[in-house]
Amino acid sequence: MIEYKEVKISRILNPTGIDLGEYVINPFMGCEYSCLYCYVRSNKVIAKREGEWGKYVDIRINAPDLLEKELLAKKPKCVLLGSTTDCFQPIETKYMVTKKILEILNKHKVYYHILTRSPAVAEYADLLKQGFCKKIYFTINNITPELKNKLEPKSPGFEPRIKAINKMLNEDISVIPYFSPILPWISDFKDIFSRFPKSNSVEFEGLNMNLVNINDIISGVSSIYPALRPGYEELLKDRTFYDSFWASIKKDIIREAIKAKKNYNIYIHNFRGYFTNKYN
Numbered sequence: 057m058i059e060y061k062e063v064k065i066s067r068i069l070n071p072t073g074i075d076l077g078e079y080v081i082n083p084f085m086g087c088e089y090s091c092l093y094c095y096v097r098s099n100k101v102i103a104k105r106e107g108e109w110g111k112y113v114d115i116r117i118n119a120p121d122l123l124e125k126e127l128l129a130k131k132p133k134c135v136l137l138g139s140t141t142d143c144f145q146p147i148e149t150k151y152m153v154t155k156k157i158l159e160i161l162n163k164h165k166v167y168y169h170i171l172t173r174s175p176a177v178a179e180y181a182d183l184l185k186q187g188f189c190k191k192i193y194f195t196i197n198n199i200t201p202e203l204k205n206k207l208e209p210k211s212p213g214f215e216p217r218i219k220a221i222n223k224m225l226n227e228d229i230s231v232i233p234y235f236s237p238i239l240p241w242i243s244d245f246k247d248i249f250s251r252f253p254k255s256n257s258v259e260f261e262g263l264n265m266n267l268v269n270i271n272d273i274i275s276g277v278s279s280i281y282p283a284l285r286p287g288y289e290e291l292l293k294d295r296t297f298y299d300s301f302w303a304s305i306k307k308d309i310i311r312e313a314i315k316a317k318k319n320y321n322i323y324i325h326n327f328r329g330y331f332t333n334k335y336n
């Protein structure tokens with residue numbers, strides 16, 4: 057059961073260190089997709105909000121009005137939508153806050169990037185085709201439904217996501233299929249590039265083993281694949297093993313990219329890298 061609440065905020069354009077925009081815009085606080093590996097779970101501002109992550113969504117109903125005013129004062133060239141929420145989650149169909157925000161950004165000729173894992177973004181194709189959507193990073197994966205149920209139980213299915221990506225690519229909307237997270241000994245890259253015939257590139261991100269709740273993630277994986285637990289625990293402990301494992305993953309992806317004659321980007325997190333949550 058999701059708790060929905062209409063709230064009023066004092067600011068919608070928030071400065072960010074993410075290099076996809078000068079400011080981030082989050083039309084909601086909370087996200088009902090409830091991914092276990094969500095970076096926002098360790099966000100200090102979000103942590104102050106009562107309630108379990110994934111169980112509430114605050115709808116920032118005055119966000120469009122604020123945006124109109126703040127754009128005039130701050131005059132950004134580019135912003136990022138969806139750093140701490142998914143802007144296209146189910147409640148958007150009722151409130152259309154994100155829709156109004158896209159209309160305002162287009163009207164003011166402000167460019168934007170979008171992070172999402174929701175096929176509902178494709179329903180706004182008319183807005184996205186007006187020349188200001190720079191790129192949509194669309195998260196995909198190919199884990200089994202059983203594992204998905206453990207790790208991102210309420211997010212949209214992978215096939216509808218792939219369909220939405222291809223639909224938007226066919227309409228010349230700039231979308232990057234973003235395969236994340238790569239799950240050790242589970243993720244399968246075979247023919248992954250061929251799922252997106254019109255995309256020149258696919259990007260990949262390894263599981264961030266520095267996440268505060270990595271043990272919950274390992275437990276979720278182990279509940280379906282008990283034999284993988286020792287390997288995951290070794291990755292947590294042994295730098296040499298960690299580095300050689302991810303190097304072999306890179307080789308697997310590069311092999312597929314060469315076969316498909318496509319570009320790729322691969323982000324692998326450093327062993328015990330200090331985890332800073334910059335997703336303000």
Ligand code: SF4
Nearest residue numbers: 087089090091094141
């Ligand atoms: S969809 Fe994004 S914001 Fe929502 S829970 Fe998943 S990772 Fe977090």
